[in-house]
Amino acid sequence: xxxxxxxxxxxxxxxxxxxxxxxxxxxxxxxxxxxxxxxxxxxxxxxxxxxxxxxxxxxxxxxxxxxxxxxxxxxxxxxxxxxxxxxxxxxxxxxxxxxxxxxxxxxxxxxxxxxxxxxxxxxxxxxxxxxxxxxxxxxxxxxxxxxxxxxxxxxxxxxxxxxxxxxxxxxxxxxxxxxxxxxxxxxxxxxxxxxxxxxxxxxxxxxxxxxxxxxxxxxxxxxxxxxxxxxxxxxxxxxxxxxxxxxxxxxxxxxxxxxxxxxxxxxxxxxxxxxxxxxxxxxxxxxxxxxxxxxxxxxxxxxxxxxxxxxxxxxx
Numbered sequence: 001x002x003x004x005x006x007x008x009x010x011x012x013x014x015x016x017x018x019x020x021x022x023x024x025x026x027x028x029x030x031x032x033x034x035x036x037x038x039x040x041x042x043x044x045x046x047x048x049x050x051x052x053x054x055x056x057x058x059x060x061x062x063x064x065x066x067x068x069x070x071x072x073x074x075x076x077x078x079x080x081x082x083x084x085x086x087x088x089x090x091x092x093x094x095x096x097x098x099x100x101x102x103x104x105x106x107x108x109x110x111x112x113x114x115x116x117x118x119x120x121x122x123x124x125x126x127x128x129x130x131x132x133x134x135x136x137x138x139x140x141x142x143x144x145x146x147x148x149x150x151x152x153x154x155x156x157x158x159x160x161x162x163x164x165x166x167x168x169x170x171x172x173x174x175x176x177x178x179x180x181x182x183x184x185x186x187x188x189x190x191x192x193x194x195x196x197x198x199x200x201x202x203x204x205x206x207x208x209x210x211x212x213x214x215x216x217x218x219x220x221x222x223x224x225x226x227x228x229x230x231x232x233x234x235x236x237x238x239x240x241x242x243x244x245x246x247x248x249x250x251x252x253x254x255x256x257x258x259x260x261x262x263x264x265x266x267x268x269x270x271x272x273x274x275x276x277x278x279x280x281x282x283x284x285x286x287x288x289x290x291x292x293x294x295x296x297x298x299x300x301x302x303x304x305x306x307x308x309x310x311x312x313x314x315x316x
Contacts (some may be wrong), residue, residue, distance in 0.1 A: 014114035017171035022125035028299040029129040059086045095136035096153040096223075098197035099124045099163065100190065102204035103170065104144030105177035106274065109233060110294050116231045119294045120203045121167045123229050126302040127201050128163035132156055139197060141164050143186045144208060145175035153197055183208045183278075187216035191223075199305070202228045205236075206278030214281050217241035221287060227280045228289040229307050232275040237293055239268050 008143065061074040064084035077085040101124050107117040131138040132155065139153035140163045151166050153159065154304045183204070190200070200220065220226055242264060246257045258264045275291065282289040288308035 014110065014118060015108075017118055017121040017168045019164060019168040022121065022168060025125050025160070025299070026129045026160065029126065029133050029303075030286070041197075055299055061087050086149070095131075095134070095199065096139065096197040097127065097131040097136050097199040097201060098139045098141060098153060098190075099127055100186065100202045100204075101140060101142045101167065102144055102202075102208060103142045103175065104180065104205075104208055105175060106207040107144070107231070112234045112295050114294050116205050116233060116294055117171060118291065119298060120205075120231045121171060122298050123203050123292070123302055124167050124201075125160075125164050125233065126299055127203075127306065128160040130303065130306055132160045136199075138163055141186075141190065142166075142170055143181045145170075145173075145179065148181070148186070148189070181208060182210045182212070184210050184212035184216050187220055190214075191220060198224050200224045200226045202226065203231065204228070204278060205231050205274050206276070207274035209274060209278040209281060213316060214285065217281065217285055217287065221285065225309075226287050228278065228287060229302070229305055229310060230275050230278055230282075230289065230291045232272070232291055232293055234293050234295060236266070236272045236275050237291065239264055299310055 010228060024064075030314045061077050062085065064073065064086050068086040072087045073089045074085040101120060103117065107120060108115050110116055110118075124257070128140075137153035137155040138159045140149075140151040142149045149166070149170060151162060154162055240258055242259050242261075245258060247254050247256055258267055279289065279291060288305060290301055290305045290308075292298055
């Protein structure tokens, strides 16, 4: 159940992001949530990176290569095999989550309860609260609208509050409805700043998705655990009932006649194109993903997605 802050009017609670609501979402997040650590070391650094280093956790042994540290030789395996082998250790790092939030004009659309942009902001805030409750740092990157912004990962209460404040502030600013940033461009730029995060959560409706994003997502997944939350309106997920629908576009009221089955299927296909394209892409890449509409309470969906390593669940 979404919470409406006391200082938010009923008229704009579903169309604008309110900071009080995002902060209140901390009560929906429990402790002990995050993915189980693969590390068995009691030392600091609860998250394992994708890089090999000189940490405390043994990863594997391989054949000795010129330049390997001789202090890391696996003498037991060397004695059994008769050839030199080197031990590799998994480097421990503090977990860092970077939330990549879509703020394009297409997100400011909704037919039930709230805009996709409002639901996406709740997803971002909940992910931030989950991260800091799990001892992780959390940062935020937005794209679309007027410009791309980056909030570097921070830890503790400050980190979650910084994400909530940035989401609310950036949502209130003016945006260019004609501006479109291809997802591939965002992911390409993300690689330059991704070194500060080992987890990435993409929150988008998919309308910025382009085919070139597939390779960028695959490349990013080699260095970080990538999750995708696809936010969609109810009309984008299901065939609309037959009828005549009043709509507003650029301040003008229009009516859309969807009485025939052909018109309904054509309308649904055009409206769901973005979500479908991003959904197919992350599914074929084997990335953890979910689809969430604007009606459901997002707490369970966010917790389920961030625990997942693959698979999906449509939350409606």
